Amino acid sequence: MSSLVNRQIVLNAHPVGAPVDTDFALVEGPVPAPGDGELLVRTIYLSLDPYMRGRMNPGPSYAKGVDVGDVMTGQTVGQVVTSNHGGFAEGEFVLSANGWQEYAVSDGQGVRKLAPTVAPISTAVGVLGMPGMTAYVGLLDVGALKDGDRVVVSAASGAVGAVVGQIAKIKGCHVVGVAGAQKKCDYVTGELGFDACVSHYSDTLDEDLRAVCPDGIDLYFDNVGGKVFEAVVPLLNDFARMPVCGRIANYNMTELPAGPNEVPKLMGLVLVRRLMIRGFIVFDHVTRQPDFIRDVGGWIRSGELKYREDIVEGFENAVGAFQGLLRGENFGKLLVRVSDDPTRQE
Amino acid sequence: MSSLVNRQIVLNAHPVGAPVDTDFALVEGPVPAPGDGELLVRTIYLSLDPYMRGRMNPGPSYAKGVDVGDVMTGQTVGQVVTSNHGGFAEGEFVLSANGWQEYAVSDGQGVRKLAPTVAPISTAVGVLGMPGMTAYVGLLDVGALKDGDRVVVSAASGAVGAVVGQIAKIKGCHVVGVAGAQKKCDYVTGELGFDACVSHYSDTLDEDLRAVCPDGIDLYFDNVGGKVFEAVVPLLNDFARMPVCGRIANYNMTELPAGPNEVPKLMGLVLVRRLMIRGFIVFDHVTRQPDFIRDVGGWIRSGELKYREDIVEGFENAVGAFQGLLRGENFGKLLVRVSDDPTRQE
Numbered sequence: 001m002s003s004l005v006n007r008q009i010v011l012n013a014h015p016v017g018a019p020v021d022t023d024f025a026l027v028e029g030p031v032p033a034p035g036d037g038e039l040l041v042r043t044i045y046l047s048l049d050p051y052m053r054g055r056m057n058p059g060p061s062y063a064k065g066v067d068v069g070d071v072m073t074g075q076t077v078g079q080v081v082t083s084n085h086g087g088f089a090e091g092e093f094v095l096s097a098n099g100w101q102e103y104a105v106s107d108g109q110g111v112r113k114l115a116p117t118v119a120p121i122s123t124a125v126g127v128l129g130m131p132g133m134t135a136y137v138g139l140l141d142v143g144a145l146k147d148g149d150r151v152v153v154s155a156a157s158g159a160v161g162a163v164v165g166q167i168a169k170i171k172g173c174h175v176v177g178v179a180g181a182q183k184k185c186d187y188v189t190g191e192l193g194f195d196a197c198v199s200h201y202s203d204t205l206d207e208d209l210r211a212v213c214p215d216g217i218d219l220y221f222d223n224v225g226g227k228v229f230e231a232v233v234p235l236l237n238d239f240a241r242m243p244v245c246g247r248i249a250n251y252n253m254t255e256l257p258a259g260p261n262e263v264p265k266l267m268g269l270v271l272v273r274r275l276m277i278r279g280f281i282v283f284d285h286v287t288r289q290p291d292f293i294r295d296v297g298g299w300i301r302s303g304e305l306k307y308r309e310d311i312v313e314g315f316e317n318a319v320g321a322f323q324g325l326l327r328g329e330n331f332g333k334l335l336v337r338v339s340d341d342p343t344r345q346e
Numbered sequence: 347m348s349s350l351v352n353r354q355i356v357l358n359a360h361p362v363g364a365p366v367d368t369d370f371a372l373v374e375g376p377v378p379a380p381g382d383g384e385l386l387v388r389t390i391y392l393s394l395d396p397y398m399r400g401r402m403n404p405g406p407s408y409a410k411g412v413d414v415g416d417v418m419t420g421q422t423v424g425q426v427v428t429s430n431h432g433g434f435a436e437g438e439f440v441l442s443a444n445g446w447q448e449y450a451v452s453d454g455q456g457v458r459k460l461a462p463t464v465a466p467i468s469t470a471v472g473v474l475g476m477p478g479m480t481a482y483v484g485l486l487d488v489g490a491l492k493d494g495d496r497v498v499v500s501a502a503s504g505a506v507g508a509v510v511g512q513i514a515k516i517k518g519c520h521v522v523g524v525a526g527a528q529k530k531c532d533y534v535t536g537e538l539g540f541d542a543c544v545s546h547y548s549d550t551l552d553e554d555l556r557a558v559c560p561d562g563i564d565l566y567f568d569n570v571g572g573k574v575f576e577a578v579v580p581l582l583n584d585f586a587r588m589p590v591c592g593r594i595a596n597y598n599m600t601e602l603p604a605g606p607n608e609v610p611k612l613m614g615l616v617l618v619r620r621l622m623i624r625g626f627i628v629f630d631h632v633t634r635q636p637d638f639i640r641d642v643g644g645w646i647r648s649g650e651l652k653y654r655e656d657i658v659e660g661f662e663n664a665v666g667a668f669q670g671l672l673r674g675e676n677f678g679k680l681l682v683r684v685s686d687d688p689t690r691q692e
Binding site for chain 2: 032054061222225226229244245246247250253255256257258259260261262263264265266267268270271272273274275276277278279280281286
């Protein structure tokens with residue numbers, strides 16, 4: 001074992017608004033020893049995802065939150081260091097939810113083996129993992145994508161948005177992305193093949209979006225909320241569908257925006273335009289996992305679907321990377337390389 | 347012909363807020379003469395429905411609005427006075443959309459014959475017509491009613507709500523109604539068999555509703571919006587569905603309510619609880635007409651489904667009746683008896 005110390009990042013305080021450094025604490029302890037039927041896993045990649053901000057809040061949500069003093073939750077790609085578990089051997093690569101720490105002991109529950117020869121192990125928390133599947137089920141099942149749909153997706157260069165838009169393109173739709181920085185917009189249209197991309201930094205977002213959606217919007221994949229949502233709503237066509245999987249724009253909100261209360265207007269539009277708005281969480285759609293792996297895996301192999309990773313080096317940089325994620329500073333699926341990835345030649 | 351005068355009620359001004367008497371005008375003209383291929387129909391029943399308030403507004407909606415000077419739109423049950431149309435004979439009863447007038451000429455388009463021996467002709471604009479079918483498709487198709495659902499329906503004694511709740515009861519669900527006056531609540535529980543009914547006049551509506559929905563709400567059939575919607579939302583369970591077919595509480599709204607803007611809160615709940623909110627208009631579901639007639643017709647014949655009509659006598663009272671409808675003063679499906687119904691023995 002290369003280290004006898006296990007570094008962990010724990011929640012130090014429930015954030016008010018944007019998480020600050022002191023909301024987290026880096027603690028050190030001994031590397032735990034696996035008991036009978038257990039395995040010890042070394043974290044290689046820690047996945048950083050917007051939903052984690054929600055988990056930092058007190059009070060009920062769709063998943064248990066992180067209490068003060070708890071290790072921050074998160075999906076991880078790792079390697080088995082020691083195994084007393086019949087199902088796992090030393091050296092195997094695994095997907096698990098070990099959270100923000102360098103080592104963790106597991107009883108094997110929910111741990112999935114990864115085959116580095118099939119796909120880069122990092123993709124198990126990205127394009128072939130939870131974000132990719134969120135895109136897949138959100139677009140096809142919740143959003144019921146139809147031929148010829150005019151699709152808009154927010155956070156278009158991100159882990160979810162990039163997959164949403166590319167699947168919609170593969171399915172023959174007109175696709176507009178919304179992203180932040182110009183380089184992201186260029187990537188979305190240039191590399192990913194979206195028909196257009198507008199920046200939410202623009203002072204004229206509403207008009208910019210209208211200009212690239214001359215026939216309105218049939219499907220808005222909402223993974224940010226906020227002003228992109230507001231710019232989209234007036235452009236929704238009759239029978240438009242809005243799968244909702246994230247509200248990153250609101251996660252740091254400490255109070256509701258000033259009035260008037262726009263709910264009656266939104267609900268009036270829901271009626272008049274027969275809109276469908278539906279929230280979803282990828283974990284409710286696990287039965288679609290084989291279809292997802294078959295389809296998205298196939299599109300990756302054929303080159304029809306591209307992905308981009310934003311890998312931050314060093315466990316100690318996780319907090320800063322996560323804060324940057326909430327500000328939209330990452331470019332592609334955000335990962336922290338916690339330790340060496342022996343499968344990667346660079 | 348018993349009268350040479352055709353009285354019509356036309357839109358005199360687009361209302362601001364609640365429609366006042368001077369927003370309408372009663373005009374008289376000659377009874378029109380049917381040309382070749384046309385028929386003249388005498389109105390027996392004029393259906394008054396909340397959606398008409400929306401049609402009185404200028405600007406686009408899901409259906410063409412009424413312009414100033416136009417006869418108010420509306421479905422009518424009538425009798426053929428004269429026919430130059432091969433498909434219709436003098437004396438036949440028909441469903442058409444002749445609007446707020448005593449006579450109208452038609453080319454037969456969209457006119458449906460009614461068989462008084464099968465069901466009272468008035469039901470063609472009520473329990474076996476558009477309101478009943480709104481309930482049927484909204485609950486079963488849009489709302490995807492499931493066994494054991496805990497259902498809440500607003501305007502529970504009304505033309506739509508009463509059918510929603512009774513179908514849900516037939517399907518074995520727990521059903522709570524929201525109505526206004528105590529006599530309506532008593533009718534909903536006593537006659538229609540809902541499990542409970544609360545009054546939206548109560549100062550403690552939120553608590554009253556919570557008390558009769560101890561296990562939350564799986565399906566809210568929203569045909570009013572406003573404070574009932576607000577009281578329901580916090581009680582929605584994970585995966586709850588909300589078919590939205592009417593916003594009567596908002597129709598007279600001249601400006602949005604004061605802030606804060608609750609949209610981010612609503613959308614946050616949509617995500618966390620994986621809610622489905624979907625607007626619908628019955629006309630988009632015409633393919634379900636045969637199923638609707640078979641099922642609801644059958645339940646009426648078996649006595650499982652009851653209906654109540656609130657018949658106002660006299661065409662000249664249509665405006666007052668409509669104003670009362672918007673205030674919730676009707677008790678059951680609201681009709682105006684414009685002329686004698688020869689099929690009715692009372």
